[in-house]
Amino acid sequence: MTTMNNALEIAGLGIRRPTGAVLVRDATFTIKPAEIVLLVGPSGSGKSTIVKLLGGLLETGPGGWGVTGRLTCGDRKLDLESERSHVGGIVFQDHALFNDLSALENLRIAADHAGRPPAPALLADATALLGDIGVHKTVASCSGGQRQRLAIARTLLADRPVLLFDEPNSGLDVRMARRLGELIRDLCVGMGKPALIVAHHVKDLLPVADRVLLLDTRSRRLVEVPKDADAIEAELMKLDSGSAASTGTAQIDTAAPQNGKDRRNPWPSSIGHRSRLYWFGRYMAEYFWELCVSPLMLIYMGAGALIMGFVSMWFGFHYNSFGGYLKSLLHDETLVGLGLVQGTVAVPLISSILFVARNNAIIAADIGNRVLSSQFKAMDNLGITARTYIYSAILINMVMGALMLLVLSLGVAGWSSMQTWHLQFPQQNFELWREHFFQKLILEGGHVTPRMGWVLLKVGLSALLAGAAAIVIGGGRKESVLEINAAIARSIIIGVTLTLLVHAVISVLTL
Template sequence: MTVASTAHHAPILSVASLSIAQPAGRVLLSDVDLTLNAGEIVLLAGPSGTGKSTLINMLSGAIDPREEGWQASGEIRYGNQVYDLASDRVAIGGVVFQNFALFDDLSVADNLAIARDHSDAISPTLSAAIDRLIEDIDRRQPVASASGGQRQRVAIARTLLGNHPVLFLDEPNSGLDVSSSRQLAGMLRALVDEIDIPIVIIAHHFRHLIDVADRAVVLDSNAHALVEVAVETNAIEAALTAVENGEAPTAHAVPAPPVATDTRDLAEGGPLPDATARWELGWGVRFFLRYIWELCFSPSALLFVGLGCTIVGFVTTWFVFMYLPFRDYLLPVIHSDALAGLAFSELRVLAPLMAAVLISVRNSSLITASIGHKVYSDQIKAMRNLNVPHRLYINTMVMAASGVAAVFLAAAAVSLTAWVAMMTWAHIFPDGSTYMWRDQFLQRLWPPGVSFLVGWDWILAKTVPSIVGASAIALYFGYRPKHDVLDINKAIAQSLIWGLSFVLSWQSVLTLIEFKQVSARLEATF
């Protein structure tokens, strides 16, 4: 089915023989042709669940069929370039998502900056249009504090900074009152006249967009086709009713120029934006610093691990010396060996275990909640559309920060546990010297002349892989599809269960191996 153009502007982009099928095999579109003209507004309507959002996500690069199991084929012609959808991820359009998909941990200015830094330079005309679009918005404020209308304009401005030849809007007037819908329609008409690129609008509520639209297209889910209808409310509603009843909608006669079948029929245009995500060192460092703070150095992380290790150091030391059977008779004989054995159990076993469990539980929850929210709110799709390398900025930096957190917090846990053990011992034996405690507690784990704690490699071998592995599990569950908030909660629970199970399993196996390795030297060591 061919959808031709009726506007008087020159065609700039053509999609030929487009077919899209879901990973499960359901066909959404089959052998569809579509031509878009410069400076026109196209309404895209259709019953819910027929694939309208999927269409724009596929054409914008927000969905990569090669990674997610989607099946896509067809050619995109833009200027003198031809792209094959079956093998190329092509971002022909920038998407303004229904929920705006702004990066809510960034300010307005940073939302714009991350798009600008990962795209080609924009024209002065487009730059001026963007400035006018958001001229009354404080760019220093967090996007979460902006009003709905301001957030929408910031989302449009950010998408335009991606410098795509087409602008897609997904339900831009959803939830707006009559006055706001009319203001939005006027703003879009003025914008498209100024920057002269096509705008495709997915709309269920299209009454207030009719006056500014040049074309109307209905997605016929029965024939898996796009059908052009008259730009009239009655014509669009009749076509939608026909589709819902399983009938073929009445196509609008198109007397305009035929669909472009060769690149020579298209107006000259530059190459499409590179769909390969770009790495920017400054943003990479920024993401890393954010995650290293959240996962390692934030007060809640330090307090969480500190409380756990305080309990370990106090309880084990207190019960060993206060509840030892025949304490008055045995303690003078075994005091030194008791301290040495206590040091091994606390510093080589309990402190690393407590640190790994507490860090993995806390950080898994944070990671899964953060990524799950980004998936649910389409922020991951927005990063793809803007060529922001989310896997590098998020996955890599989360794993790197988790590794640093494992080393730092494990060392802190061991040190704090030892200090609490010393203070507890000093409370039990107020006449004893802490120098004596140090000599006896660390006599075989940190003897004079040794630079590091004996067994530090075992501590790191148990702690780092378990914490980093739990973070990887949290990322996996965070990235799984999210249809509602309950899916985010479910993902958090799953990441906690599987992550903690991995930590306990890894720690148990490594501890058993450690005991086996040192058993031959226990007599000499202890």
């Protein structure tokens, strides 16, 4: 086992909510290396807030949470009023695994952002929990217990000096919760790290705890209480906790390997090391597939262009009531005009709208889910520059994809126009169509006209603005799936509106 001998010392901790109400007053406590402390208190008393603070996730400063006090951990001494803690690695209640990455990638990304490659002993400790999980398993195919162990292993690989567990036993039955408690104890003792466990249901975790701290909602202070389940329950009742009985259904797999280092465990050798550029590329590839080239997307965009090419050509030559006479008289000019409108206005607009509507829904849903399932919080806690990877990959792919699919749409719409024209004028040859249709789009010598530059600008800009709007809308606070659904609808409406505006303004100004 790896060892680390840093005690966590908190002195004079005060926390105020953004509303100004005091949550914690003048709390002072120490957690020694390898010591496990349970943090209990009524619902809403501030336990998770303390975990977030220690994990560097509390938004402090103007308009946010107010924090005072000092933190010492090894040679780190922080003034909590002005500095973020970052000493704690959090195991989130809902695991917050990155479900677009495989089980192995969840560990790799944590190890690659830990600041230094994991020491062999740390790697062995963390992956000893995973012997029964295939390295290439998807997160979705892991059992509840396997996910819990993956989340613990991922936090261990981040190698923070303090381990923080936010209600790890919620939803577990007594046997499973005891098993989890033993697992946590083995890890903390073996690694010599202090651990703070937030727990509602203290009985199951009490046997592995060294001490219990109660967040007293009357005085707003942290007080140490005896390790006696009945006394703690009585205190919580006095504080009018209203804590609910467990109704959970999750399971922790009791077959989880213990601490023994299984020589056949493939995990340690699979972790390796990759650069940040690799992870950026990983997210670029993921979003390139999702936003630019997924087959359904290509079919949908192609169908839009096909219909647009047909409609503009078919109805373009049926606009007058003078039948064939005028049609043939105005043929060449009509073809030039249709080519111009189709190539610079109609197809770029329809292609942008289809692209933005589809992708804004995906982006808002994707980001919204990451917010709701605490994935961004987990990434922040693990030191992963998630927003940089994900947001820049999305925006780059939005612009690149919009331009790529514009070219595809122009090609398909042009072909469909040509075939439609040929249906109407079977006696004419295609050379005539080509000569007139592209007259205002392509110069002699094969270069496109400067107005096509404006077309690229409006398509690229509208995709960029729409993508940014979807990120902002998806990234807002989310407390339910319904809110994600509402965000999807909002991001489609705003994205399409922005697209219409950008196209209208640039078309009017430039054509």
